[in-house]
Amino acid sequence: MKNLVFATVLAFVGVTSYANVDSPELEIDVATVIVAQDFEEISVSDLPTAVTSAVAENYPTAKIDKAYKNETDQYKLELSLEDGTSGTVYADAEGNWIEM
Template sequence: MKKLFLSAAIVLGSLTSFASTSPVTNTIVKSISIGDEYTEIKLEELPAPIAEAFKKGYPDAVITKAYKNEKSEYKLDVTVGSKVGSLYANADGTWIKK
């Protein structure tokens, strides 16, 4: 009987060492995404090379809004049927992937 109590005490004593808590360090990482600030422009102010490239590449699409940033990059809000999206281009009509 003494051996039974002794073995139970040893087993329970060894289990408590696994149940101890260790300090948890939470690391919080904040990422800030600084996007290019685009300002809205009139569709008439859109450079001719961009308008021509748009008509050639997307004949069924319609430009709803146009924007320009400090780097002379243009953002076009476009609709094709019921789909809405954005295109980006340089002043010379070259498309940019963003």
């Protein structure tokens, strides 16, 4: 009977020791671009050359209808295409597109 109690205690201790394994911490090395929504309208002629060049390269039939800028030099551009469709794109001062 003592052997049965002793075996039960050993089994219980063995099972609980596996339950106390520390889980590893997650390490996240992902760059995140945050776009602030406090845009103020600016003149299209005030856009940096890099931004207008990016629009011309990626949207050759697009016309920039309105341009907006926020405090972190990010630009919101309202574009219209020749086929009548329109949309909004976001770019930084270097002409890199920002996904929303």
